[in-house]
Amino acid sequence: MATNKSFRGRGMEDQKSEKERGHTKHQEKLDLSEKLRQLSSQKRRKECLDLYASPINDAIRDGFHGSIVVDCCARCGDIIEAENTVIDMMHANKHNKQTQQRDGHFFWTDEPLSYYKKVPIQAWTALLKGYAHKGEMGKADSLFGYLCSTTPAKSSLGKKRKQNNDPNVRTLNTVLRGCMWTATSRDDGRSNGVTKLIGGIMTASRAWEMAAKRKIALDTSSYEYYVTILAQSLRIETAERMIGQMKIEFEPNVLSESLAVCWVAIARAHLFLGRVGDAARCAQNAQMYFGRKLPTEESTRKHEEGRKKHATTGGKQSKNGTSRREHSNHLFRSHRQSELRMEASCIENICSSKCATLDTEFVARSMVTRLLYFCGGGTTSLDAMNADDGSEECNDFSYSFDSVWNSFGLKETLQRLIENRNETPSELRFIFPTGEKKKNNRKMHDLGLPSILDDTTCAKLQHHFAGGCLFDRTGCVDFDRIFSTGDRDKKCHGGAPLYLELGSGSGDWACLQAQLNPSGQYVTVELRADRVFQTFAKGMLRDMPLTNLCCVGSECGSFLRQRIRTGTVDAIFVNHPEPPTQTHGVNEADQSDEPAHMLNNKMVISSAKCLKPDGRGRLIIVTDNLLYAQHICRSVSKLLSQVDLVGVAPREVHDLKRIESFGHGSLNLYEGNPSISVDHYVVKGGPSNGTSYFDRLWRTGAGKHADMKRRYIIALRTKGGKSREAGGSNGTPKKRKKRSEEKQRRRNERRLKRKLES
Known part of the structure; x- marks a missing residue:
């Protein structure tokens, strides 16, 4: 009997010690997560990678730690280490982690579903964030499609249940933000010979459709990003339809800030197409939401709990004791609202002025000659820092219109110009021949403008609007030709001073300089595509458009090396x-x-x-x-x-x-x-x-x-x-002031006296 009691006591002690070991291991995991988060927030990439790979942490390392490391690499612009971390997580417990990838495929496309499940959705989302920051929207487009193609987890009853490893609203918003930062361009040859447009409105539309099929619960940020992208590409009807869906899905008090952003973006788009009345209407709609109190994170979260969906703050989790963060967010959002109010008032003033309507052909010419786009992204990457100066070559001397054509609204502008046959130049009708078809006993123009322009059409458009190619034989931009095209006052000409602003943001400073110094030629260089368009809009949407301002979307270092003489x-x-x-x-x-x-x-x-x-x-x-x-x-x-x-x-x-x-x-x-x-x-x-x-x-x-x-x-x-x-x-x-010797002597004595007294 005593023996049985001793065995039971020993068993209870073993269970207790096992429980203590489990608690200790859990605490070690939490401590490791906290250390990795601190290093990530400070962008100390090397220390974060070393701590994650340390053999001391082999027993406690898990997928959530890997997600923090991937996010740190994405924040620091090191996409290669982010990919390597995800590959290590996919091939955990496998000796040969390097697999042979087929040509034209990314590393995730040839892996079985069991490997995909080993990587938390947080890590996949962080990798998407890295691609968006670097501007590699071909990889982001493919990865989001891959995540949405995986079969959602189901319960035993066959109904879809909530699964943390499925793509969610944060995953979608990460892709949409990347589409705001990177305009449309052609893919990098991974579509089996078929030309595919990626980034900007193209990837955003595909991601939006996939999210709808996947039934991903959207938030206000999702609509805000998508409407902004639609308005930037001048697809106004679709953008206003999205606002209607927002009002149906969300309560008005939650929508105040997002609706103000959307209405201002749409008002700006209406002005580009010459719709002054609609622009004034949208600006007035935006003004309605500026007087309302900004919703707090707590009120937004309570509203979402009632709807049984994810938080409406764009994937930002609220933490206890973060009053400082909430105060900073409130300052930022208040400032953002004041900026929107200022832009809405500016649009209303333009609509009420005599010079409100822009000439459609002038807008199209300005888009071709004053809006250049080469690459985009959210921030500078390590590749840009480590680029070998002077080693890059520009093999494509022809200007690609894909970004300006699709993401910046040149297609919609030319469509409006061609629709009005009385104002359409004969050369433009020759470039885009239009047929006629009858519908409801009325003649309608069948424009048939393509989504992808060939090199011949691009050359014709440059010759029509600029009188020739905008680049020389080495690929450098010919700014003399750019600024001499469409200059109404002929103030800018060859030999005028050339000024560049790097990292120009939304362009306030450059627009002010171009206005105060009309004899100078100002070029803004900004990586984010949405800010490039904002700068272009500020230069165009005014009483007298700035003809001495050119907006460039590019990484600053590569632009200086490749495009400037x-x-x-x-x-x-x-x-x-x-x-x-x-x-x-x-x-x-x-x-x-x-x-x-x-x-x-x-x-x-x-x-x-x-x-x-x-x-x-x-x-x-x-x-x-x-x-x-x-x-x-x-x-x-x-x-x-x-x-x-x-x-x-x-x-x-x-x-x-x-x-x-x-x-x-x-x-x-x-x-x-x-x-x-x-x-x-x-x-x-x-x-x-x-x-x-x-x-x-x-x-x-x-x-x-x-x-x-x-x-x-x-x-x-x-x-x-x-x-x-x-x-x-x-x-x-x-x-310089000229003083006599006596005056200078008395002045020196006074200065010496003041110095001794102080």
């Missing part, structure tokens, strides 16, 4: 660049494993080659982040021996204050308001709330490391030549 740019501007992380680069030791960001060393070298020599070219960087400004100065000072650049001396910028020097005084960091001394044209007594979206955003206090008032300026110029004289705040050259 050497020594032709007067000034390159970078305003409020996004740092790799807010804490990176504070110390010299942080220079190793630098995260991806736009102002890397390769970019500075490429910029120096594009600037005019002999002191005529300038590189001007303005930021509100002192830590990032110091990091840039340290990096650039080490490059000055390799490039034809020198720091601008204090005598050239009298209105700026030097606060720090780098590289033994070869480069200075200045503080002050940008003015004509650094080629920034300013309005005397202009707005005090900032001249760009991000400038106004940081003035609200949304940036932790940004300064709401101070601006830090890094100014460089090419070597040689004479230094410029600093200009006054109103744009006029600053005159």
